[in-house]
Amino acid sequence: MRLSTFETLELVNFEIIMELSEHTKNILGLQLPTDPRWVDLASISLEEILTDHAYCEQKAATTCITLIQRYSDKEKLVFELAPIVTEEWGHFRLVLQELRKRNLTLGKQRKDVYVNKLIEFQAKGGHLEDRMLDQLLTMALIEARSCERFKRLSEGLNDEYMRNFYRRFMESEAGHYTLFIDLAETYVEKEKVRKRWQEWLAYETDVMNSMEVRGDRIH
Numbered sequence: 001m002r003l004s005t006f007e008t009l010e011l012v013n014f015e016i017i018m019e020l021s022e023h024t025k026n027i028l029g030l031q032l033p034t035d036p037r038w039v040d041l042a043s044i045s046l047e048e049i050l051t052d053h054a055y056c057e058q059k060a061a062t063t064c065i066t067l068i069q070r071y072s073d074k075e076k077l078v079f080e081l082a083p084i085v086t087e088e089w090g091h092f093r094l095v096l097q098e099l100r101k102r103n104l105t106l107g108k109q110r111k112d113v114y115v116n117k118l119i120e121f122q123a124k125g126g127h128l129e130d131r132m133l134d135q136l137l138t139m140a141l142i143e144a145r146s147c148e149r150f151k152r153l154s155e156g157l158n159d160e161y162m163r164n165f166y167r168r169f170m171e172s173e174a175g176h177y178t179l180f181i182d183l184a185e186t187y188v189e190k191e192k193v194r195k196r197w198q199e200w201l202a203y204e205t206d207v208m209n210s211m212e213v214r215g216d217r218i219h
């Protein structure tokens, strides 16, 4: 049986998850669940969500390319992020198809308040290792929150087709957030990664609390 690209990618992710240590899995964990009202709001403005989602996937792909260019001397990072670029671009195309089905165009990119606030928290100067760590943890966090949001959509939407649509994204992004933590632990001492991750989780909770709940954004 020939697997679709999506199914193949899910298998790859499953393998990635299985290879991770228990430790890696345990340090993950968002502190603040999404406000339950969000799914109801999102279901009303699903077209807006699709546009926002399309750009999220596009940015995930371009950020992975940037990381590869920036840290080209790190072999594992380069080799493991290269297929993620393809996967994220595949996600972008899947969302684009859904827009087309609805006779919608991609539309303009929106201001991404959530991601901009996360970037504010990144170390800008100092050691290269600290900057790289923050860039990897930012990606881990965005993937984790996206995964959580897709889970909400996969459970809370009325439309069965769209519930299944988002379940596949949820599974895929679950593999990504563990991969970014794993990469961080490859190049930075585990204890330091764990400590900084806790700081990021606390910061992300503040960011989430400071943002209004709106149904036209993935984050």
Ligand SMILES: [Fe+2]
Pocket (backbone or CB within 6 Å): 057, 060, 087, 088, 091, 172, 173
């Ligand atoms: Fe994605």
Ligand SMILES: [Fe+2]
Pocket (backbone or CB within 6 Å): 060, 088, 143, 172, 173, 176
């Ligand atoms: Fe992702």
